Amino acid sequence: MKTKLNIQNKFAIPYSPRIVLPVLAVLLLLLNIMVYHDCSLYPNTIVRVSSVKTVQSGYATGDLGISEPQYLQTLTCAVQNGTYKNRSMLLTNTYTYTHMENTEYHEGDFLFLKNTKIAPDGSISGSITDQKRDYYLSGLLSLLFFGAIAAAGKRGFSFMAALLINAFTVAIGFFFHFQGVNFILITFFFILLFSFLSLVLCLGWNRQMRIVLLATLVCISILAVAYCLVMFLTPRLDYTLQDYIRNGNIQLEMFFTCGTLIGSLGAIMDVAVSITSGVEEILQQDPDISSEELSRSVRQIGHDVMGTMINVLFYTYMVGRIPVCIAQLANGMAITIFFTYYLNYEILRFLAGAVGIALCIPVSEKIAHDFYRRKDLLP
Amino acid sequence: MIFSLIILLLVLLIFVGRLNSKKIILTLLYNAMILFSAVILMALRVNPLLVSYTAFICISLLTLFYQNGVNLKTVSAFLSLLIVVFLLAFLTWYLCVYAGICGLNTQTAQEDEILVLDFHLHINMIQVTYGMTLIGILGSVKDSAIAVATGTCEVYRNRPGITGKELFFSGRKIGKDILGVTINTLLFAGIGESILMFQMYFQYHYSFAELINSKSLIQAIVLILLGGIGVELSIPITAAIFCYFCTDRFSPLRQKVSMFRNRRQHLS
Numbered sequence: 001m002k003t004k005l006n007i008q009n010k011f012a013i014p015y016s017p018r019i020v021l022p023v024l025a026v027l028l029l030l031l032n033i034m035v036y037h038d039c040s041l042y043p044n045t046i047v048r049v050s051s052v053k054t055v056q057s058g059y060a061t062g063d064l065g066i067s068e069p070q071y072l073q074t075l076t077c078a079v080q081n082g083t084y085k086n087r088s089m090l091l092t093n094t095y096t097y098t099h100m101e102n103t104e105y106h107e108g109d110f111l112f113l114k115n116t117k118i119a120p121d122g123s124i125s126g127s128i129t130d131q132k133r134d135y136y137l138s139g140l141l142s143l144l145f146f147g148a149i150a151a152a153g154k155r156g157f158s159f160m161a162a163l164l165i166n167a168f169t170v171a172i173g174f175f176f177h178f179q180g181v182n183f184i185l186i187t188f189f190f191i192l193l194f195s196f197l198s199l200v201l202c203l204g205w206n207r208q209m210r211i212v213l214l215a216t217l218v219c220i221s222i223l224a225v226a227y228c229l230v231m232f233l234t235p236r237l238d239y240t241l242q243d244y245i246r247n248g249n250i251q252l253e254m255f256f257t258c259g260t261l262i263g264s265l266g267a268i269m270d271v272a273v274s275i276t277s278g279v280e281e282i283l284q285q286d287p288d289i290s291s292e293e294l295s296r297s298v299r300q301i302g303h304d305v306m307g308t309m310i311n312v313l314f315y316t317y318m319v320g321r322i323p324v325c326i327a328q329l330a331n332g333m334a335i336t337i338f339f340t341y342y343l344n345y346e347i348l349r350f351l352a353g354a355v356g357i358a359l360c361i362p363v364s365e366k367i368a369h370d371f372y373r374r375k376d377l378l379p
Numbered sequence: 380m381i382f383s384l385i386i387l388l389l390v391l392l393i394f395v396g397r398l399n400s401k402k403i404i405l406t407l408l409y410n411a412m413i414l415f416s417a418v419i420l421m422a423l424r425v426n427p428l429l430v431s432y433t434a435f436i437c438i439s440l441l442t443l444f445y446q447n448g449v450n451l452k453t454v455s456a457f458l459s460l461l462i463v464v465f466l467l468a469f470l471t472w473y474l475c476v477y478a479g480i481c482g483l484n485t486q487t488a489q490e491d492e493i494l495v496l497d498f499h500l501h502i503n504m505i506q507v508t509y510g511m512t513l514i515g516i517l518g519s520v521k522d523s524a525i526a527v528a529t530g531t532c533e534v535y536r537n538r539p540g541i542t543g544k545e546l547f548f549s550g551r552k553i554g555k556d557i558l559g560v561t562i563n564t565l566l567f568a569g570i571g572e573s574i575l576m577f578q579m580y581f582q583y584h585y586s587f588a589e590l591i592n593s594k595s596l597i598q599a600i601v602l603i604l605l606g607g608i609g610v611e612l613s614i615p616i617t618a619a620i621f622c623y624f625c626t627d628r629f630s631p632l633r634q635k636v637s638m639f640r641n642r643r644q645h646l647s
Contacts, residue, residue, distance in 0.1 A: 041588075042588055043588075060499050061499060062497035062498065062499030062500075063497045064497045064499065064500070066499055066500060066501050067499070067501075068499050068500070068501040096498070096499060097501055097503060098498050098499065098500045098501065098502055098503070098504055099481060099482050099503065099504045099505050100482045100483060100498040100500070100504050101482065101483060101488065101498050102482070103479045103482065104476075106476070106477055108477075109477065112592070130485065130592060130593070130594070131478075131479055131592070131594075132592050133478055133479075133591070133592045133593070133594070133597050134588075134591045134592050136474065136477075136478040136597065137591055137596070137597060137600075140474075140601070140604040140605070140608075141604065143604075143608050144562075144604050144607045144608055144611070147607070147608050147611035147612065148558065148562075148607075148611060150611070151551070151554060151555070151558060151611040151614050151615065152554070152555040152558050152559070153555070155555055155558075155559065156558070158559070159558060159559040159562055162559065162563065163562060163566060166566060166567075166570075167566075170570060170577060174577055174578070174581040175581075177578075177581070178581060178582065194567065198559070198560075198563045201559070202559030202560060202563070203559075226387065227384075230380060230383045230384055230387065231380060233383070234380040234383050235380070237380055241492060242575055243486070243487050243490060243575065243576070244486055244487070244573075244575040244576040244578070244579045244595070245490075245575065245579075246579055246582075246583065247579075247582060250578065250582075252575075255574055255575055255578060256574075256575075258574060259570075259571040259572065259573075259574035259575070260571060261571070262567055262570055262571040262574065263567055263568045263570070263571025263572060264567075264571070265567045265571075266560075266563045266564035266565070266566060266567030266568055267564050267567075267568070269560060269563060269564070270560045270561065270563070270564045273556075273560050277556075299395065299396065299397070299399075302395060302396070303395075303396050303399045303400075303403070304447075304529070306392075306395070306396065306403060307402070307403045307406060307442075307446050307447075308442070308446075308521065308522045308525060308526075309522065309564075310403065310407060311406070311407065311410060311442055311518055311521075311522075312518040312519055312521075312522050312564065313518075313564075313568065314407065314410060314411070314518070315410075315414075315514060315515050315517065315518035316515060316518060316519070316565065316568045316569075316602060316606075317568065317572065318414060319511045319512070319514055319515035319602065320511075320515075320572070320598070320599075320602065322418060322507065322511045323481065323482070323504050323507050323508055323511070324483075324487075324493070325418055326418055326421050326422045326502060326504075326507060327496055327498060327500060327502075327504075328496065329418065329419065329422035330422040330424075330500045330502065331496050331497055331500075342492070344381060347381055348380070348381060348384065349571065349572065351381065351384040351385060351388055352384070353568070354388050355384065355387055355388050355391060358388060358391035358392050358394075358395050359391060361395045362394075362395060
């Protein structure tokens with residue numbers, strides 16, 4: 001046993017956290033510094049806020065009759081790129097206490113401007129369009145990347161590769177969609193590719209991975225059929241109240257259904273991995289265990305996994321919309337209307353995921369049981 | 380459609396979990412009630428930070444101790460959950476204030492149903508977003524913390540003479556298996572939720588520069604990223620706390636916890 005381990009170690013890629021982690025930290029830090037100073041790559045004018053003076057300019061009152069403090073900011077900014085580089089300018093910004101339709105700016109923020117003009121007296125003017133956020137994104141991604149490698153070593157690289165490749169797959173899928181390929185077909189390939197890539201990169205190409213892949217695909221197909229059956233048998237929903245709709249001609253129902261199925265995929269994979277490793281473990285310890293006994297212990301594992309996973313999905317889906325929900329409720333929207341028209345998309349997504357999780361336990365148990373007992377079924 | 384899916388879910392849960400599923404369904408129901416009452420309280424202008432922290436504590440106590448019982452595993456998971464979220468709270472607050480992840484983004488601000496709303500509400504939405512992001516992180520961190528604690532506990536039970544250091548390393552090894560799939564779960568939930576957003580970005584030929592600087596993208600993926608970082612932090616922290624409890628220094632506490640558990644079992 002020991003010699004076998006030694007041989008494996010000799011041929012494995014050397015990995016030492018003491019060398020890899022500092023090097024990685026330095027590389028990621030350099031990357032973030034580069035992203036922070038990449039203003040010259042943008043065609044739009046970017047300014048950096050160097051000092052802020054905020055005064056309360058009065059009270060604002062809306063249709064509801066609630067008055068809240070309103071603030072006026074005078075921002076002294078330095079232009080970062082373009083023809084007016086390194087010149088300073090003054091901008092004004094107003095924001096209200098609620099911070100919903102407007103933003104408060106701080107010292108050190110980078111802002112995009114449009115309509116930058118220079119007046120005869122030499123002062124530059126422009127209007128703020130958006131804030132530069134790419135360095136926050138790269139900073140968070142670097143933290144995630146560094147944490148994955150610190151926590152999981154060499155396998156952390158594969159997890160992050162899976163994350164990036166999956167994100168890239170989405171971009172390619174949409175590219176093909178706008179070349180005229182049907183989105184249902186693309187979702188089909190998305191599901192195949194996502195599950196294959198993530199499982200290969202997270203578990204490696206081995207028998208357990210192939211069993212998990214099979215279980216995941218069977219589960220997602222059953223879920224898709226069940227979901228579509230329910231969808232066609234019950235009265236049609238109104239999908240037009242979702243966010244991010246500019247074009248009324250796109251098939252909203254189809255996009256929503258595809259998104260829901262992709263959203264459930266991760267949870268299904270998670271449960272399938274837990275169940276198959278549980279079955280493998282039990283069969284290794286007691287190869288002659290009866291089917292009923294095995295099923296009972298798998299249900300116990302399933303019960304533990306199911307409860308937490310369903311809660312994870314619940315919070316991941318519900319939390320994002322809550323600020324808008326609060327605004328709607330504070331605007332006096334009736335709770336029934338709110339539930340039937342606005343929150344129902346999140347509830348549907350969550351329910352589809354939860355049904356997928358619950359389906360996955362018996363299905364992956366059956367598949368794992370059959371394939372671990374009979375080695376000839378799957379190579 | 381929602382009702383049919385709820386019935387389908389209930390039937391499946393009862394079929395899969397038999398009598399055990401009562402607890403899952405009740406926990407979910409309580410969670411929904413806590414979240415919904417938090418929303419209503421915030422809409423009634425109770426301090427958002429107070430409401431979120433209370434909801435946070437209630438949810439974590441409920442999902443850990445009600446669903447999984449009071450024992451060494453859940454106590455160490457709870458402690459590590461508190462530490463991880465305390466660490467992430469600073470990062471979340473920084474993002475909420477400086478990166479401007481709260482409020483409407485340029486795309487949603489143009490929606491019809493948003494345009495009719497009056498946003499002079501006197502509710503600090505930065506605090507609301509901050510609290511809700513923390514609750515979102517809670518789900519994934521709790522999932523991994525309980526998985527690491529359970530796995531480490533199994534190892535400890537099978538090899539009672541194990542040293543603290545070995546136990547810590549086996550806990551981290553269990554964590555490696557969880558990390559990849561948990562990040563995947565978050566990622567796919569995020570992608571599935573923002574399919575329409577991506578559709579819009581591609582159809583209207585937004586440039587890559589606009590995409591990576593937009594508020595909508597960072598709003599869509601902040602939970603994936605923060606949740607992933609939380610999972611990574613919770614793996615060593617949970618393993619360390621569990622090992623700390625298992626060494627003899629802490630045996631009085633351990634006895635107390637097991638006494639408490641025994642009493643509960645007697646009662647129920």
